[in-house]
Amino acid sequence: MYSSHLAASSRSASIPRLxxxxxxxxxxxxxxxxxxETFEPGGAVFWEGDAASHVFHVHEGCLRLYRILPxxxxxxxxxxxxxxxxxxxxPASYPYSAEAVTKVRLRRLGRGRFNAVVDGSDSLxxxxxxxxxxxxxxxxxxxxxxxxxxxxxxxxxFLLSAxxxxxxxxxxxxxxxxxxxxxxxxxxxxxTIETVCxxxxxxxxxxLITVENRHTVILNRMGSLEKLAGGxxxxxxxxxxxxxxxx
Amino acid sequence: MYSSHLAASSRSASIPRLxxxxxxxxxxxxxxxxxxETFEPGGAVFWEGDAASHVFHVHEGCLRLYRILPxxxxxxxxxxxxxxxxxxxxPASYPYSAEAVTKVRLRRLGRGRFNAVVDGSDSLxxxxxxxxxxxxxxxxxxxxxxxxxxxxxxxxxFLLSAxxxxxxxxxxxxxxxxxxxxxxxxxxxxxTIETVCxxxxxxxxxxLITVENRHTVILNRMGSLEKLAGGxxxxxxxxxxxxxxxx
DNA sequence: CGTTATTTTGACCCATGTCAATACGGGTGG
DNA sequence: CCACCCGTATTGACATGGGTCAAAATAACG
Numbered sequence: 001m002y003s004s005h006l007a008a009s010s011r012s013a014s015i016p017r018l019x020x021x022x023x024x025x026x027x028x029x030x031x032x033x034x035x036x037e038t039f040e041p042g043g044a045v046f047w048e049g050d051a052a053s054h055v056f057h058v059h060e061g062c063l064r065l066y067r068i069l070p071x072x073x074x075x076x077x078x079x080x081x082x083x084x085x086x087x088x089x090x091p092a093s094y095p096y097s098a099e100a101v102t103k104v105r106l107r108r109l110g111r112g113r114f115n116a117v118v119d120g121s122d123s124l125x126x127x128x129x130x131x132x133x134x135x136x137x138x139x140x141x142x143x144x145x146x147x148x149x150x151x152x153x154x155x156x157x158f159l160l161s162a163x164x165x166x167x168x169x170x171x172x173x174x175x176x177x178x179x180x181x182x183x184x185x186x187x188x189x190x191x192t193i194e195t196v197c198x199x200x201x202x203x204x205x206x207x208l209i210t211v212e213n214r215h216t217v218i219l220n221r222m223g224s225l226e227k228l229a230g231g232x233x234x235x236x237x238x239x240x241x242x243x244x245x246x247x
Numbered sequence: 248m249y250s251s252h253l254a255a256s257s258r259s260a261s262i263p264r265l266x267x268x269x270x271x272x273x274x275x276x277x278x279x280x281x282x283x284e285t286f287e288p289g290g291a292v293f294w295e296g297d298a299a300s301h302v303f304h305v306h307e308g309c310l311r312l313y314r315i316l317p318x319x320x321x322x323x324x325x326x327x328x329x330x331x332x333x334x335x336x337x338p339a340s341y342p343y344s345a346e347a348v349t350k351v352r353l354r355r356l357g358r359g360r361f362n363a364v365v366d367g368s369d370s371l372x373x374x375x376x377x378x379x380x381x382x383x384x385x386x387x388x389x390x391x392x393x394x395x396x397x398x399x400x401x402x403x404x405f406l407l408s409a410x411x412x413x414x415x416x417x418x419x420x421x422x423x424x425x426x427x428x429x430x431x432x433x434x435x436x437x438x439t440i441e442t443v444c445x446x447x448x449x450x451x452x453x454x455l456i457t458v459e460n461r462h463t464v465i466l467n468r469m470g471s472l473e474k475l476a477g478g479x480x481x482x483x484x485x486x487x488x489x490x491x492x493x494x
Numbered sequence: 495c496g497t498t499a500t501t502t503t504g505a506c507c508c509a510t511g512t513c514a515a516t517a518c519g520g521g522t523g524g
Numbered sequence: 525c526c527a528c529c530c531g532t533a534t535t536g537a538c539a540t541g542g543g544t545c546a547a548a549a550t551a552a553c554g
Contacts, residue, residue, distance in 0.1 A: 067387075069391070069395060069477060069479065070477075070478035071477065073395045073477075074395075075391045075395045077387055089383050090380070091380045091384060095384060119372060119373075129362075132379045132380075133336050133337070133338045133379075136336050136383055136386060137338060139383060139387060140314075140342055140386060142390055143324060143386060143389055146390060146393035147393050147435075147437035148316060148320045148437060151541075181501090182502090183501095188394075189394075192543060192544080193502095194501095194503085194545095195542055195543075197501060197502055197503080200502095201503080214552095230317075230318065231317035232316065397510095398509075429532075429533060430532085430533095438510080438511090439510075440532090441512080441533095441534085441535085442510055444533060444534055444535080445510090447534095448534070448535080461519080461532075
């Protein structure tokens, strides 16, 4: 389960510190003494290309991570939600820009300091590795979405992954909050805003989802949706595939 | 700069070993005592989903790394060429399958052993980190290609990256070897084989490239090609972009 | 309540996919 | 060495998913 550390660390915030109890190692804990910064929607946390001086822990809110091509096209590489960290695996300069989608509260830590502390801790190092592996896994998954799924499959996969983030039962109806705009979704899925809209409308017509309002969608028939997603989902614990490859 | 360590390590290969001179740390060196294995074209090195027991160092040849969706669609996540390592950042099970494209010679190392050695070495650890950062960077770059470039831009970007791998002058004509089949290219670029062919034919007609034979292409006008690639290329040392984002 | 941004829908078009035929190349056996 | 065969690549004709352009509807915001 991806978010085990996150769950543990956020819980720990409410646990009184008993000095004799060994702390459970967590990367998130490194940020606790840092001041909390606030960003209003649209505010930039950092820009692609700038020297990557910090690593961030998003306390609450949602950020979009994106790059702009020379001709203005935008590619949203992903989003960062409350509880997640950004920049853990950053190279010398930020590989993308980060902007607040909603009001964001976060903490930052100097990259050098972060690296030094983690590198010096036997318990933290594996956590960093795991984190980076996870990040790579997410990127690979998204590559598949972009490379091989149809517009409808992409949108459904997106909705399902959003639903999964809520931690709700993957069985029946789930209400999904989408603070993210249609345009952000489009740029994330490699589609246009119109296609995203139309696809959502179609899913609505077909009764698979209910659109409460612009930022709230209810997934009615998870089973059908998962079929529509083209099997990209929940690959994590899917049985090994050995289908013969085309050559 | 992503590849600073890498450059250093490959340079070290040509430095005579004086026993009193401290060895220059390199991840590749961990494999030298392992036996070399050979795979014929089409041979599988490992399968997606299998327990990730090993880490690999490709000595020579070319591998394709891919996943198959439940309905048979294939997504090629990337290729591994001589000199490169695969699996450094692998989680518990292989996230994709690896097959030899050409005859491949490689060495393997138990993942546990690899991790233990690297984790125990102050000089190796940063190399691993850098390697993983680089890998993530490659994935991000490819996400952009898949999300936002046209068919022609994708093919050109692919050719250019292949050319860059040769290390040749990025100025005038470069001959590029493509052991990879059109189908592999298509599945890598999120296109169909026909579109890849047509695009290559068009580039040929326009005089931008010359097709020596199926597996050799000459890039005639690098400048024009780089323009066609949509600016995805050489992003590494491009000036920071601060173009206003659409909202 | 206007004013403006975002989303949705419509009409149309084009890049890319699909289906099918042909051409090419590289190996094999006679 | 040649004829054949089969896998790969190329080209053509056609279909269509998704892009583009434009307008209307809805929601957010003073």
